[in-house]
Amino acid sequence: MTQPVTIGDIVENWTPRPHPLSNPQHHILLGKYCRLEVFTSTNHIVIQQLYHTFRPTEETHFKYLGYGPFKTVDEFKHFIYMEEQS
Structure with missing residues (x-):
């Protein structure tokens, strides 16, 4: 059985901060x-x-990225929507 990893000392009465988007x-x-x-x-x-x-004809914007260029704005919208879901 593996033991939990302790990074540092336990901070008494610590509570997580709310997410900035809240x-x-x-x-x-x-x-x-x-x-x-x-x-x-x-x-x-x-x-x-x-x-x-970032027009689809300007492939230099996407040269080192794993996505794009996008042929249509709907293709781009779909990509954004899928990224939000992951």
Whole structure:
């Protein structure tokens, strides 16, 4: 029988922190030069914009990735949806 691995000392009265997405104030982070937002398959406008930014003819964007380029925006949407499910 294997013994559990102990990484460090036990911290008394420790409780896990809530996941950042459980707090709506963390869903959109605005910076000086960019905006970070939770990406979901329901954000159709952003999906359309991303698809047009990374056109299927620009294979250099996907050269070292295990996916893409996507021939249609529906193929891209399906990929995003499947990634969310995993």
